[in-house]
Amino acid sequence: MIRVTAPWVADPSFAAMASDSGFEVRMVDWLTGHRPDASQLQIGLIAGLAAISVLCGLGYRRMAEKGKKERPGVNGAFDALGEGTAAAVGALGLVVWRFCVGEPMWGEAKTDATFLGPGDSVTRAPMNEDSPTGETFENKDAPRRFRLAALLLLRGRSVGGADLLTRTWHSWPGAVRASVRLSAVAVAVGFWLGPLWTVACFAGIQLIVLVVIVASHRGGRGRKDARRYGPGLWGALIQVLRLSAEDQKRGRNHWMSLSDDLSSDRARVVIRLPLFWLGSEKERAVLAHVVHSRLPGQWVAAYAQRGRDPYVEFTPRPPAPPEPELPTLVEWIRSDDPARVYVGETFQGPRYVDTETETPHWGISGGTGDGKTTVLLLPVVHGRQHGALVDCITMKAAAFKDIEGESGIRVHKSGRQAVAAMAEFYVSMKAAESLQGTPEVERLPGRILVIDEFASFVKSAKIWWRYGLQAKGMPPFEAWFHMILMQGRSANHKIVVGAHTFTRELFGDTETRDLVGTKGIVGPASNPKWGVTYGLDAPRVAYKHEIKGRGVIGVTGSQAIEEIQYAYITPYAREYLRQCAAAPSWHAAGEMAPWITPEALKEAEDELAIADFLPGGAFMRGATLVTKTNTRAVQGPAPRSERVASNGKVADVTGGVTTYHDAYHQQADQSEETKLPVFSLKEACETGILPVRYDAARQRMTRARKAGQDLPEGITVGGATYYTAKELVQWWTLMETLKRPSPAPSM
Template identity: 35%
Template sequence: MELIDSLTSGAGVGGLVLTVLAVLVVMANQGGKGGTADFNRSIEAGAAALGGGVARYLSGRDLAAAPRSEATWWRGGAPPPDDRRTETPVAALGAEDASTSAVEHRSAGPVLGSLRPLRVVGGAVAGVWRVLRIWHRWPRAARSAVRLAPLPLAWGVWRDGGATVGVLGVLAALVALAALTGRSGLGWWTVDPVWSDGQVYGPGIWEAARQVLRVEETEPRSRWLAVPDDMKAEGARIVLRLPVRWVGGPEGVAAIERIVDARAPGEWDALWHRTKREHFVEWTRRPAPKRRPVLPEFVPWKSTGDPYAVFFGRAVEGDEIVDAIIQTQTATPHWGVAGDTGSGKSTVLYIPVVNGRQNGELIDILDTKRNSLRQAEGASGVRIHKTVRDCISAFGEFLASMMAAEAAMEKGADPALKSMLVSRTLVIDELPTLFKLAYCWWRYGLKGKGAPPFADWLGIILLQGRSSNHRVVIGTQQFANAFFGGTMERAQIGTRINVGQTDRVSWGVAFGQSTPMLGYPTDIKGRGAFSDKRKHPDADHLWVREVQPCYITPDVPQLLAACPPAPQWFDLGAIAPWITPEVLAEVDEAAAVLNFLPGGKFGPEPAMQTATPLGEEPSATGSELARHSDIPAPTEGVAVRVAAEGGVRIRGQEDDELPDIYSLAEAYERGIVPWKPVTMRSYLKRGEERGIARPEGITDGQTSYFTEAELTAWVAAWKAWEPKDRAAAKMKEETAGSE
């Protein structure tokens, strides 16, 4: 059949005549060898073969069994894969064809110019031959017309030979003209082949998938694989039929999916169907990712009107930008913001200050940096504590206020105390710095022994503050357990916010190691990520969203001035009036706070009014407030400090002079110790084994800090011990040698 199909390029009646003759020869040979039944069967088989051949001939199909292209009735076909006659030379693969033909791009010399007509004619003939060679890629309608052409031509010659010859001459002239002016001749026109996506990518996908599915090579691709002509069209699908006998398994499924991923352009999602009557897998275009919403660089402040809902800014949730609301009436009501120095976390802390005051809360701010939240200074209902002594005193008073508020809400408690209760918020800026300074103050300023109770206070407040409306907002460098007293206490920070650049460790500490990091821009002031303990809707980790906090700093003084005035006792710096002596004794017994409260052994002087705010009657004196709290009254002659606004003078006491402290890394950089931190820690441990006391220092739960004097003394003791150690070792060696 292949020989017949190749004769006259498969055209004309010659192929048909030879086919009939071949069938008759086969039938004649079979008729003489068998009986009548065998002869009849051979006649039937021959007739069927003859009918099939005639049908394929007239319909323009290939006479050979295996198709040689993908030609259909109206459309030309692409060559089969790895067709040697149509392949590009290996050296030219991937290279741009800089020159097309000598006729167009080369300047011919005198001799070559005279031969140009011959070259054009030769190119035209070669072009006609190339067209005839790709007969198998012609549309079937064209092949069928050529094959049937001898019949009308024969009839035309019989009826009117002259006219028929004239028509043939015109057709031949048109073909010659097209060949001369075409790409192979003068190049006046060209027809670029139209390659569909199915023709380009289908063979490659099928040849690879066929081997995985173990399908015979003779199987037609059209039965097993459907590749769309336009893969970018709406609803485009790639469908691969699966043999029922194919076992597959994870490796086979992965292999099939890898083939499409590697050989089909774009991204596709596979859907396997192996439980239906017919087994197949289909791929659909993966929808283009929606453009991620872009947060604004500035978000104005707005009040929610709900004391337990804090408007924080704008956040990205899925494909939308929504208001970021912090709910403080949850089981984990406290919240915090983390970030490096200069990331904007102190600016964010203005938000709970303004929100709290607008809803009648009282705000205590612990600001050891002294100027981080200066826009809130002097406002009624906001007390800013800057020295370590004042901060620790306010810390202890907040704890006592929380526990006293719980006692006042008990059944059978004094209704007068319950009527005094006011929601309070403690804002701690730079929690690690506060604890570091507090431990230094305890160890070197107060000469205290053992561990101070400050971290325990924070843990108690975090665990019990919700029921008494005493909440904490924390600014920190990192949400490490050591800063909060433990995992259980840190878990009470329900909403966690990271602003600015965040490293992998800090991210994992805040949101969990399995939570993927967000790629938000860090050059936008305040931009960050937050989580409110909700699980991601599509994954098993926290739902962390990009957020832009509102910038409220310039408006803080005006917003706070518009808030209702706070109780007078708070603006005077006194302790909460619901802290009764009985409750204070219980709190001191449990948490050792009394010595740190105003008037205590380690606390600042108690508040004493020396001026009356405008429009108010004089309130209780400092002595009366002290008696109410069972704290000694202040003595006369103590220096006073003046609040920035309000006309109220409050007694205070500045911190003791504290020495500078250094971590081992800082001490090495400054030349205080001659060894790097790793070596120094090893020497400290070995020194303890050899009787050299380890410097006491302080720790913030993560890092140990020492004074220069402590480290210098230890290094001197170590160096004094080393010669003795070497002498003892030498003597031991000599003794062993003599024995």
């Protein structure tokens, strides 16, 4: 092993002096023997003069910075030399101090590391850019990277650990950096004096690093948000609180206090308020803006301005409660109140439709397949459970198949039969209304008219009216519908309507549409659909329309529109209906209500010329109200008034209707309603009935209307006009004939 020793230790004369008892005398002799020669003195003199010059220059600059007056001559030179020497000694002492405590040797610190704790990188930005103090922090998780690098070194992975430590040097705790520096000096001395010292130094370094790692691992987890965000908040508070210079001298810690971990649920930000700070709503809003713009997270303020020490405490805003969710499937439940129909669940709980209001009729809107017919089963089952008799109108063959044939329910699936059912329902309402104030009225059952696909019913009825009866003008059943909506409440005759959309054109006018009080939507709703259902000023409700049976419900004229999951009753509807009391036999037999007296019939005829549309009337020869039935019916007379029983004309009313226009209607169409297809103008062009494009046909019809030419009458449903193919072809042929130039007269 090679042993390295210092030069003076190897000198024999030095060893001899050290062994002699007269060490001091011989030390003088040794120094005399090693005095420098002339060349060495010259070099030393030059170096000394250079050092004096540098110190003097440094002194002159320091004096100028301090504003000291420079004395002339030698005195000034000595002043500068003294000032420079003091500055050099001070700088050297500062460097030695920084070297020993682990601080940067020169310049400003690049991180916010302390003597015992690692830090994050600090970027020195210009004032008022990122923070009032010009400091911004980059959270690169330097403490974790430092510990990782140290552990790599301890495990023998020196290359990776050394590289990572080098890149994170400024983030190390000051104690670690000081240990590394002093260890480097110790290693150098060790190599100089001997290998044993070197090994000891390496072992000491390992021990120091291990201790620091453990200490930093325990204490380095804590965040330092107070130091990170405090300067920025303090700079803004000076402006917001209008702190004077004297107030600012009290320091940041006097006016504000921040938790070290602002992400904690228990974090607090306390700001002392000056006594002159009024705390108006605007001032509080500005202070809240400052806190939210300078600190991460959302905060809630609690002011305490009473007393001699006002302050405001900001605490983390509690997390928003989870958004409530409606169930995706709601089972129907029975309602014991005949006037309240359970329809589903909202965020406020069970939702009922009240049928004892000024607008007791209600409706449901939905597209094909959205569940509109399923919702219409709810009033049917509810009404039957409370003794009501139900007539259902639909143009769909498969509709109401889950309840068809049950006692107390008649399903009408043709246009003529549906018109007869509505006519009978209207006359029944008028007769029941005439019994108001008598004891008999309490015995009358309630009645419900459910109309599914309202637009299809109107279209089918108009086709029969226009092309089956060859009638002109407005069909009378539109007036019946309006009258039932207006007067049905007092007679306990209610209507429930199902439609794709509640347009004004479908109902004839806005007044008739608004008589349908509660309106629901199942499935998606476009903006136009929302507007015609609840009004253009009704706020939209966001709901998950993609869920089957999900929709909204509200009352006409009200802003309280709720999301709802409609009850699902389809699999159990027939079972519920079979648990109800059997309906009167006259209802299952397709007869009219027995309380319809000739007087009530005559009154209805005088008002709306309705007798010819009743079963057995001039327009309804062969039409019947009998529908599919597979259940029992109550035998014997149904509840009726004494007037009906005493006049002896019950059979005349229920078996056949005496009309007042038999001679006029002898040639009327007595067959089932026509199946003649009709087309809109656009459909006629697309199917080739008209040999032009839709735009051209529409322009031709517009010009013909302005010129006063005859146009096909057609039928209007929901704002759209429909024609038969024969009508359109005849009109187009006439138009083409009028376009041809007249032949020139022969000479």
